[in-house]
Amino acid sequence: MKPFSIAISIFALAATLAAAPASAQQSNAGLPDLHVGAGYSNCFFDLHPELTQSQFDEFAGELGSILRFRQLADPATLGRGRVDVSLQYASTPIDDGKGAWNNTMSHPAADHYLGDTIAFPRIVARFGVSDHVDVGAWGGINPRSNYGMLGVDTKVALLTQGATWPVSVSIRPSVTSLLGPSELWAANASVDVSVSRSFGRISPYGGVAASASLAVERSDDVNLDPATVQDGLVYAGVSYRWRALILSAEAEKASLVSYAFRVGTRF
Numbered sequence: 067m068k069p070f071s072i073a074i075s076i077f078a079l080a081a082t083l084a085a086a087p088a089s090a091q092q093s094n095a096g097l098p099d100l101h102v103g104a105g106y107s108n109c110f111f112d113l114h115p116e117l118t119q120s121q122f123d124e125f126a127g128e129l130g131s132i133l134r135f136r137q138l139a140d141p142a143t144l145g146r147g148r149v150d151v152s153l154q155y156a157s158t159p160i161d162d163g164k165g166a167w168n169n170t171m172s173h174p175a176a177d178h179y180l181g182d183t184i185a186f187p188r189i190v191a192r193f194g195v196s197d198h199v200d201v202g203a204w205g206g207i208n209p210r211s212n213y214g215m216l217g218v219d220t221k222v223a224l225l226t227q228g229a230t231w232p233v234s235v236s237i238r239p240s241v242t243s244l245l246g247p248s249e250l251w252a253a254n255a256s257v258d259v260s261v262s263r264s265f266g267r268i269s270p271y272g273g274v275a276a277s278a279s280l281a282v283e284r285s286d287d288v289n290l291d292p293a294t295v296q297d298g299l300v301y302a303g304v305s306y307r308w309r310a311l312i313l314s315a316e317a318e319k320a321s322l323v324s325y326a327f328r329v330g331t332r333f
Contacts, residue, residue, distance in 0.1 A: 130279025152330020
């Protein structure tokens with residue numbers, strides 16, 4: 067399949083996923099009463115007077131895990147002038163019964179719970195500035211709610227697998243911002259260091275990262291200090307390449323455990 071056809075297929079899949087709800091309903095047994103609001107068919111960000119500073123701090127850290135620009139690839143850079151386009155999909159388990167989430171969200175109905183995970187598709191594009199440096203951007207929106215996200219990163223190759231080195235190593239700073247909610251702004255910044263060794267088409271990899279998250283309320287209903295959270299995390303994954311097709315899967319352990327995959331093309 068030609069790279070252009072693969073890219074079109076990826077964007078079609080992204081549109082399908084984005085049109086679906088980005089959260090799942092669940093049984094309301096043991097869960098608190100919801101804040102109900104109009105205007106959206108999915109759960110949406112809306113801060114409430116019951117929100118405390120400790121809940122807002124907890125929310126900032128967990129939202130940062132959702133916003134984080136994940137690597138979902140081995141450390142090797144693309145090469146000068148090359149392009150990688152992909153769809154990423156990540157699932158992050160949360161407890162929507164906690165005040166950290168119940169008091170920061172509103173819902174279209176009294177039984178429309180956020181669910182026990184937040185899963186959100188993103189479109190990602192990368193470009194090889196040189197043989198040793200890539201730049202990337204990603205983003206996505208939930209058309210049934212009031213939020214989206216936009217992020218950028220840079221991958222710098224420190225070592226490249228070859229006759230001299232048995233592994234590839236890279237460092238990758240990234241930042242992602244929440245977009246949309248009038249009552250809230252949040253962002254995540256991370257610096258990753260990862261290592262991999264390729265075996266033909268398969269490249270297992272692992273990495274560590276330092277991550278910092280920030281949430282700032284802009285609501286008339288609360289008066290809270292900005293919440294900042296620092297975290298360390300580890301992750302492991304595997305990438306598979308067949309011609310222009312790239313598949314990757316990754317698990318990440320921070321304050322929350324996240325799982326993610328991507329499908330993309332490179333040309």
